[in-house]
Amino acid sequence: MEREIEFQSQGVTVRGILKTPDNVDGPMPLLVMAGGWCYVKEIVMPEYADFFVEAGVACLIFDYRCFGDSDGEPRQHADPWMQIEDYRAAIDYAETLPEVDADRIGIWGISYSGGHVLILGAIEPRIKCIVSNIPLIDGAETLRIGHGEARYRELQRTLLEYRSAKFKDPNTESKIPMSVPDPFTTMAHWPYPDVYEGFMKLKETVAPNHEHWSTIESTELCELYTVMPYVGRIVNIPTMMVIAEKDTLTMWDKETEAFNAILTPKKKLVVLGDITHMSLYGNVSKVEIASRETIPWLQQYLIGE
Template identity: 30%
Template sequence: MKSVKIKHTYWDIAADLYYPPNFDESKKYPAIISAHPIGSCKEQTAGNVYGKALAEAGFVVIAFDRSTQGQSGGLPRYIEDPAMAVEDFSRVTDYLVTLPYVDADRIGTLGICGGGGYAINATMIERRIKAVVSITGVNFGRLCREGFSGFDPIGQMEAMARQRTAEARGDAPQVDQLIPPSLNVAHEAGITDIDVLGATDYYRNRCINDHAGTRAMFSRRAASVLWDGFHLAETLLTTPLMVVVGDKPGGFGAYRDGLEIYGRAASKVKELVVVEGASHYDLYDQPDPVGQALAKVLPFFQKNL
């Protein structure tokens, strides 16, 4: 593995490159851009699970921290702006096409959770990406309009506007924690949703990493409420697509989003993989669900890149 910096506008994107066994710089390899979940970082499931597995299968993989998150630059921190998130894919693609050992005509992307929704949207815009896989992908705009706003998007955007005004006048930024600090706190609060509990277990117990923010700046989330990651998929999403979901749905809505984008995509080559008995966070790192996903994902990329 090699850590690199990729130039954005006024900051750098931090990324990790994973190489295949017996890597030879004189050869050309297909490449995969691996995108982390909302609140996560490149070292977690995007890198240490899917990135490593794809590299072992013969791909050059680049797992990156989105702008303002992880080890990437950009201020203020912890912005969840979909337009900026999607632009990051193009910046990473710009970097990949400069590498002599990357075949610029065989670049794909894989995203997990919100990274899956971003990857799908980026693939519609960034035509240098030739295949896309969504692992328990979420349309973050839909989630912000629904569960994350208490099904009151207008009320939440009004609150965001007030907070942004307060910050412009000198108040401290409001940075919200996306998940409880521990499973005990979640249980004491009466939380029963499988996705919230799964997120808490993953980020607080199973895969702790100081680079994972698990937070978002409240005053800068209005753009997410407006956004629709699947807009124009019937026309613009034409590249080969694989959608992987678990059959145990939770509040983040990956199951419904997965079925929706599979149905709407214009892609002539598309596959829907439903992993039985798996929840959203099982597909992050649990050996059996991840193994079932990879058994489909690896041949998909090998065939379409």
Template identity: 30%
Template sequence: MHAYTVEPLYVKSGQEVIAADFYLPKTSTKPAVILMAHGLAGLRQFKLVQYAKRFARAGYAVVLFDYRYWGGSTGRPRELVSLSWQLDDWRTMISHVQERQSVDGRRIILWGTALSGGYVLTLASQLNHLKAVMVQVPFVDGAASAKLYPIQQLPRALKISSQDYMGAKVGLMPKTLPVVDPKGLCFLPTADSYEGYLSILHPDFYWSGEIPARALFHLIRYRPIQDVRQINIPVLFIAAKRDSLIPIESSRETATNIAPYVQYHEWDMQHFDVYHGQYFEKAVKTQLEFLHQHIGVS
């Protein structure tokens, strides 16, 4: 077990500033570094902190960041989910980590969950200087996930999303949708998502609970599953058999497309279970075993 420090980082990304926490273990050599960010609607102080601490204690550096428009990062409108900008923030943070003198920039591991899991799979298919990727319950196929959206609500949700998308082009205030709502329109309308999403929030860090609706318009068109055949580095993939947001068939197909580079695990859990209790412990143990196998700590 390693002692470690946690320092704030502020990194320029385009016109904005990305806020991050840098976990640095006390080791005799420069450690490999894990780059992490939350999924659709999460701040860095939510459930990813528990993963970062465990990785740092095991001897790996961690950079855990907020996307622009979120948490401690700058940008308006607040809580905007722009897939293209968030992918750009990942690239900015990868470049920053490569240049940091206190870590081994040749050993970068991307870690993603849900939507950020989709991002890191996309990036792994495009970039050639990454060492490995770890994803849990990753968002792999927006078209397939859209089929799980309640059919009677989808036309209304898409109408609001399109209105927000067009309104943004002429400077109108955003039209928003809640992330979760037990009765009304929202981004995550499945039965287990309301309690599941609330279970990963941190009560000391407030945000509005709503996202500009244009994100839905883009999410259903985002399909990392189409890109992953280009991946040629080790990938750890943890899927939830009873995931109500990501069809298990999509996860299986994605893993097949990554073969032979993927280590695929499918557990009998729901989407948000991986952040808690036995499944969190199982995930961290599996992820550390993967890291030690492919990366290692000096």
């Protein structure tokens, strides 16, 4: 069963969908799910959720403020702390639903939100378990390595030129592509042609309201983003991290470093062999592999309680 939902997050209306299993009686466990950079709720999360719903877990999938069907201005503005607050508001909302067991709410994230759920694990005691897929660990380091030193300096110049122009004219357009076919001729936030190809395919098929750009301030905020001060504060919440062996975007070595810093003994690292970052968005068989790896974790720490 699936229905549309909406709730308030700091006065902004956030919209999403609630998927519930048909074969569960009484209040059920729930996963709160949100996406990565410029995601909308139609991108890959429903496919993951279908596996979890089949296992008996309800899934609440939402668009962050400023994206997709949710309200919020400026559009396409990715403030990680506002997005984390949207997660917390989703938990607030889920606790009011009669079909949800408020003592069995977990969180799931992928890429940028894979990092968000780790931060939430340090600050949100209501969470029963965490599933973090291919998480972004350190924004500045990821952008620097992804762009390469010379191109990264060009990115920083782009940001500074925008700041100067914005100071002189507050109406200066704030817009940078998420990715482009040729990142060596056009500056983009993520310098990966396969990201462009993958998301354009998603836009053409399942997510027509995906917009492939973000505010320039979003890139500035990404440069300030790191989960490392927070992962050492995850001491009680069971935490599963799924990483991809061939991930050159969020980088498995940074992810492993973050996993090792998590203090809870109830943690699990799953390394998916011969799988890339983007294959966990658009390759149905890879999505199924990641989902099937997750279900036993949910059965142990979310369903079985």
